[in-house]
Amino acid sequence: MNTGQHLIEFRGVTKVYGERHASMQALRGIDLHIVEGEFVAIMGPSGSGKSTCMNILGCLDTPTSGTYLFRDVDVGQLTRNQRALLRRYYQGFVFQGYNLLNRTSAIENVELPLIYRGAPAHERHEQALRALNTVGLKGWESHTPGELSGGQQQRVAIARAIVTEPAVLLADEPTGNLDTARSREIMELLNSLNIKEGITIIMITHEPDMAAYAKRIIHFRDGLVETDEQNGRTK
């Protein structure tokens, strides 16, 4: 991995929801610079714009103004399809609300990004099994989201995001529904993905204990970056 290279750069990114008097400025000008191989935790009070920022990072949403560079490519200049390909080949996303496909087994959910990557069936199946195993869901492959607990669904969502071994993993509160022991397992997993695979990780969390795993912690407040510092006591 080309650790240390530019991965993500935000220049004055803003996001306004709604129109005129009903409008809501969720991001007020974010400057951010993240290099390959970082492990970043984003913290901040509810409504401070963390998810909004993450959605823009994941190319799911477009900023109202400002520039987003991904590996020095201006995302704002890309077509819809180019952004889809960027998601397909470089990014893994864990949603705050999981967003699994209903009535679809865990393994099929995890296989989905591999299908769009065009992986052959047996390879797809193997990789998906391995990813589910990694998040501790061995034996739950054929269960549908309706048959899984919130925490289990969250882990399926994580498995789906990491199965492609993306360049960057964007996780919106990946441990929000897990107990402390499970949360620590997931953090250990992210940590090892970061160290062994060199996957850049950007993660939102409310819990200082989980943020402690990151090498860098960014605090959001009212749509602005409040503090951005290296983690002194990295675990």
Next chain:
Amino acid sequence: MLWKTILIALREIRRNVLRSFLTVLGIVIGVAAVITMVTIGGGATVQVRQQIASMGNNLLMMSPGKRLGPGQSTGSIPFKENDADAIAKEISSIAAVAPVSSQSIMAIFGNQNWTTQVTGTDNHFLKATNRSVKAGRQFSDSELRSGAAVCIIGETVRKKLFGGQGTLGEKIRLQKLSCDVIGLLEEKGQSTMGMDQDDLVVIPLSTFHRRISGNQDVGLIQISVQQGSSTEKAQSDIRRLMRERRHLSASDDDNFNVMDMKEITKMLTGTTQLLTALLSAVAAVSLLVGGIGIMNIMLVSVTERTREIGVRLAIGALENDVLTQFLVEAVVLSSLGGLVGIALATAASFVVARLMQVPYIFNPGINLLSFIFSAAIGVIFGFFPARRAARLDPIDALRHE
């Protein structure tokens, strides 16, 4: 990649059994209804044409009374036998004229009996009504003159009285008249008006007058016009002749009525065609209702599907991947519905055609049309909402509620 997309589409169909079933059901019912109605209607029209053709379109029928329907018999002076002779002599385009008198009488053979139409006429009757004798013979001149006790019977009467037994040479009883069966008429089949044309016993007119009616009246004159001659011309010639013979002055209305089979043909086929059109309209409405049903199902599931599209886009599906998937789903479901509908319609048309005794005629046009229509409905209502969703930003699709 296309193959993968097709696989995804098929998987989605299988996963959403109820939704898929309801979608297909709407199309099946619509398609089956339209095809069945149109096929049966088409069969009925063909049948009416065939029946009328079997009666012969060169036939005229003259009855006493005004034109205004059967109830109106004011001043309906019956014909006489010489009216038929006069028509045969005076009008050149005539092929055959037969005086006909008939009465409903119970025919008895052994312990079997059957009430039938006993018709007194002469040998011209056969030609004048497009009939022939399939076994035995016609009346001889002396039988006709002397009023002999002989008869030629129709197929229905033969079946009812004799069943599988031999018929020719047996004696049947008509009231007090006991007569020899000398011939058997060729079947004509069921008539459109619900009358069985094979339910009759033909005897010489003189026999009918003497032994049954007791008068010299002729109730009806059957006329066949030579092939190639105009029936309209013959009709007006007959009218002129009969007005003269019945001494009608210029101000008098006709007290008889010459009917043309062509008019009846037009009227009857017109009726069945109108009926077919009406039934088809009803069926088209049911296809439309089926379409609306599909639309409803699609719209109800649009929220869920929009979120599904959001998920797919978020994990790297291109707009085209999603569109192809939804197109394949829509086409597969609609085609399935269309094919099942066609199969169902074929079975239903076949059975209904049997029950209604109309011919079953496969109509490729309507099958193709309703298939295309059903596919179009599926595609329009399955594909276009998907296209709208696939054009959203993934996050908007995911937030859709």
